[in-house]
Each structure stands twice: as structure tokens, then as C-alpha cells.
Amino acid sequence: MIRAFLLDWMMIRSRAGLMAGMMTLICLWLTFQMRAFPGTYAAAIFMAYPMIAVSLGSYDEARGWSAVRLTLPVSRRDVVAGRYLLMGALALEGVAVAGAVTAAVLAADAVWRAAARDSFLPPELTAVGMPQATAVAACLTLLVTSVMTGIVTPLNFRFGATKVTMILPYVLLLGVLGGFALLGDAGAGILAALPGLFDWLATASGALTACGVLLVATAAVMAVSAACSMAVYDRRQM
């Protein structure tokens, strides 16, 4: 699995490095533009995780890499496990970059204030409830992006990125229509319950519980996705 992880990492290393730099700048800009941290984490996770993870499928198809990779001492299961390990690392990279930007901004402000100056941060950034909102936003983004990559990755392993690019719009359309069909008349009820939900999320216990539920759901989504990927890749003919 580690060999397969390193092979995947080699393919995207230069791109991930460039992306880390860009992410840092974008996160910094977003923090002050939106006057909030949740968007920063959402953007960082989205840039690091699905954008690069989904592109790994196109590297597989380029120049026969998927066939060449299987001539190296890795098995098909290693390839799939290594891919999911890398996706986890990319998600952590997103969280880490956003965390570094948050820490840098708060630290700079602390140094600024220590020189007996007023804070240069917008007041919203230090508002009550901001840490809870940030944590829930980050975990929700992890879940949403995991659903995206969790659907696309087994499709890439089964059909290859070129075919998936063609069929993905139909998959998304079916997913959205299916979602609306499942929700049915419950949509109005959900909207009505949202203010109460937000009040609960603003509490420490509420945020912690929500984060726990979201992370467990993320892990479950990726576990199901990994199992599907292993099953389809085991039968894929190169």
C-alpha cells in the first residue's frame, strides 16, 4: 500500500506543492474577504482534496500508467488502498493549510495587540461561536467532498477518467433528482428546522456532536467507496 501511495504521490507531487502555495494565498484572502474562518477551511479542503484526487484518474490513463504501475511490485488492492490513503493525506493537507493560515492570522493579531495597538482583525473573526462554526464547516466540507470523490473514484477505477468525464454529468443529475425525490415534502420541514439546528450547532456540545457525526459519516462513505473500488478494480482489464 505504501509503495502504491508513493507512486501516486510522485505523479502529483509537483502539482500538490504548487497548490499548497496557491491555497495559502487564497485562504488568506478569503479569511479577510468573508470575515470568517469557515469559508477558508471549506475552500482549502476543496482545493486540496477532490480537485487533485479526482485528477489522479486522468494520470492513470495517461501514457498507459495504470498498466505500467501493475508491472511494479504492487497488487491491485495496494493500488486502491494507496489511492485512498493519498486522498486522506490530501484532505489533511487542506485542513493543515487552513489551520496554518488561521494560526498565522491570530498570532499576527496577538503580536499586533501586544504592541498596545487595536486588533486589525474584523470583529466577526473573533466572534463568539466562530470556532464551533469553523469546525462544523470543515467537517461538513470533508463529508461533501468525500461523497464527491467517493462516487468518482470507483467510477475511475472501473471505466477510466475519460469515460467518467462523459458520464459524470448524468450521474450528478440522477443524484440531484434522486435527492429531491427522496426529500419529497420533507424539504419545507427541514428549512423550518434550520434556525433551531444552527442554535444547537453554536453550542460547544452541539458542535462537537455534529463534528463527530460528520466525521463518522465521512469515514463510512470512504469505506464503502474503497470497497467498491477494490471490487471493480480487481476485474478491470488493462
Place this chain on the structure above:
Amino acid sequence: MTIPSPLLEAHRLGKHYDGFTLSGVDLRVGPGEVVGFVGRNGAGKTTTIKALLGLIDPDEGDGAVLGTPIREMSRKAGTATKQCIGVVFDTLAYPDAVRVRDIAGVMRRCYRDWDDAAFDGLMRSFGIGPRMTVGELSRGMGMKLSLACALAHAPRLLVLDEATAGLDPMARDEALDLLRGFVEDGSRGVLMSSHITSDLDRIADRVVCIDAGRIVFDRPKDEITDMMGVARCRARDLDSVLGSGLCDGPSGPLVLRREYGVDVAVPDRFAFAGRFPDIPCDHMTIDDYMHFVLEGGSR
């Protein structure tokens, strides 16, 4: 005397696609052998190699690579076997931005017996610097890099699929010298699929030809190049030449009609020259023999 176990073997291998069927393919590479694998475009060479390496599952038959069944090659059981195999395809699969040293770094983690000194030595002799990116390499340099990666972990078996395509004549000479050195100790082997039959003339021990998914001949190379000949006959000489009994091969006489005359494949050109001193009889090359088998007739 015990016959050493083959490094690679295939028995009655078959695979069906729409419009193409591989059928009844038998192939063997023994220790110390270079086996040339030839055939027209689309004949089934790459399909056979992919089946042997576990990249596709055959529909019929079986085989083994270094004792591992081919159906297990891409699964856990095959990972240890692949430590001892070097494979080179006809394109370099890494992205343009990856540097040679990055590839070496990952290969070092992949292969237990990776030899940095051997890799660096090959890179120096090929004129490829460690900081060069894949995008900066020409096609020939890319092939050399692939060959170096395949050789630098002490493999027991090399599988080359059009690996010398794109190399200039000097580079091909270098590559052939490396392959000759590779099999010298008598324990290692090479399966080499190539359209450049002149390379196989120089290095192969056996030549296997596939056409339309079936093996059409499997012969020692020396039998073809050292013993056989091409008799350049005039049309009026054909009857006497065919009637002499000196042109009967395993599947009967092989004749190619040309604009200027008739070429006849001769199993023993020395005997033929003795009997027909006035009819020119040239060395047979692998290329010539392929033409005879694939396009020739009995008259």
C-alpha cells in the same frame, strides 16, 4: 540431466475480444535465453504479454512467471514475483514534470534489491542527468530511462514490449549489449517483442512468431539465420528446385513470388548451393522468414 524450470511459460493461452481472438498460445522463456516475439501489428503480441503479466485475465489456458500463476500476478501473490521482473513498454508512463531522481527515489522504495549505483551508472552512460524532467527527455532517452529502471533492481526476467523502438542505431547497440550481458550468467532470461527484427537477428536465441492470435512458428534463431537460405530463382527453375526435395520445411515448401522472380525458402543453404551452384542463395533473416511464413505459398 534435469531441464531447468522455465522463467516464463504459457500453455494454450486464449483471450477473446470483439474482432480478435488469441488462441492456443504456447510460449516459454528458459534461463539464459533471449526469446524474440515477433508478428504483424495487431497480431496479439501485446495481448499475450499483458496476459502473462496479469494485466488482463485470459479466457483460456494458463501460465506462470517465475513460478507464480499468471492469474495471480496482479494480486498479492504476484508482488513478490514482480520484485524479480523488469518490464519495459514502448512509452514512458511518467508525467512530464517528474524528475529522474524522483523516479529513482520511488523505485528505491518499491524494489528490495534496488541498486542506486547501477542506476546512476546506467544514467551516466545514457547521458541522462538526475535533475532532468521526463518532459525534457526525447523518446529514445525515455526508453533508456525505462530500461535502466528495469535493470537496476537485479531482475531475473526482463519483458520488453517494443523497448528499442525510437532508439537510434548506436543506442540500440548499447541496449543490445546490456541485454547480452544480462543473460550471460545463464540464470536470467529476456522476452523481447520487437518489430526491429535485425536486433533479434543479433541477440535472440529463439524466435516466436504470432499472427492473428496464433503462434505460427517457434524456432531457434540460429536455425533460421545460420542454416536457412533464400534461393532467388527464375520462374523456369522453380519446378526443378521444388522437385529436388531441398526446400521442404516443417510445413512444406515456402515460396514468395516477386516481380523479378521467385524466392524459395531453403532449410539448408549449403546443401542447396552444392546442388544448384548457379542459383543465388542468400542468408535468411528473421524478417525474410516471417515474410515466407506469413505471406508465402507452396508454389
